[in-house]
Amino acid sequence: MSDNAPSGELQLLRRRKAQLISILSGQADFVLQHADSRSLITPQGYRQIKSCRIPDEKMRDLLDHIIERGPEAAQGLLELLQSQELQETFPKLAFIKSTQADSICFGDERKSRSKRLKKHKKTQEMQEEVVPSKKTFNATLVTEKQLMSVARAIGQSWREVAIIALDIPSVKLEQIVADNPNCQVNQVFTALRHWRNVQGNNATAGSLHSLLSQQHLALPQEAFNFLLDESSPM
Template identity: 55%
Template sequence: MTEEPAAEVQLLRSQKAKLIEILSADADFVLQHADSRCLLSPHGYQQVKACRIPSEKVTDLLDHIIQRGPEAAQGLLELLNEQALQDTFPLLHFIKDLQVNTLPSGKKQTSRKRQTPPDLQEIIPSRKICNNGSRLVKEKQLMTVARTIGRSWREIGRLALDVPSVKLEQIEEDHSLHVERVFAMLRYWSSCQREKATAAHLHSLLSQKDWALPPESIDFLVETD
């Protein structure tokens, strides 16, 4: 008997045509954000990146993530709820209501929650967790930090942020501008840290040892609103 696909996978598949239409407006933007969250395999990233037609690129991206299963699908759903994506693609607002109405309902969903709490419960509640205490670092803040990091960015990535060397090499290949490379590295750190990617945490990491950045360039991360 064929196992029923997970709720996250079903949700993405049911909205696939609509998402292709919306996200094709800036397919590369979506791809880079998805890659920064480690949602694609290295081979999958290269395959999607090779597509020249935006709609085909988004189609391949969605297919790849759907094939990777519920964890990757959940990661994409969380990404589509991020403010950066919501601002770039205003029509994505339907995703939030869709998740609220679809994922928690039904006895099967309740059963899955009990078996694997992180899967379904992190899709929406994780955003509430992040709002308690230190706030997640924003992309605007990451870009500001990126502009202050010079040629030692690889050392900072490896030693301060624990970014793998292979990822740094990939970032260097994908981006020709220095600031874009540093920004991509910081986004990768943020996506991997998830709820730990607070502005205060980043400030702490960039204030230590030989790679410490000048206080005046990063103290804005810990300033109160």
């Protein structure tokens, strides 16, 4: 296992290393023999550790050796430390049981959180692949050429669009019709220009597209997609 993702057992041994050395060094050879009997250390490691004359260093080397062997050896040592024989010999080892439980729970929670994050990231990537990349809002001010193109595309329902989407009063619409008799396109264009004048700096191409995209208006959306393109010369 990589050091970048140590198991809960390895973390526990590293975190409690100094405390374990202090507790176990009083009978270092006793602990070494039990560790060897459970095959927690290699034959070469056993010889090297046994040759050490200083109890504290002997325990330090034993812990380092087991940590280097990985999670399986670390788990084996924790099981040894929780055994009845070592618990009776070293009463101060009582802490190891509750500490290991907390460590493993924390490790499981971290793994679960990591899995959730990976799943969420994968879902986002899949959504990005499914949804085509396109501009969803054009923040440039709408031009008169664009307004004229919209006027030509709106059709017979332009009064409904003007009242519901553009919020133009019916009195104003009557005036627009009177000023532009017999030409529906000019009537719609004048209504759109009135909306632009009222909105001022908020009269963007993207904003107009959003208003015309309301489902209940039932307008042909493809006719207004040019409003999303900032490079459109219209």
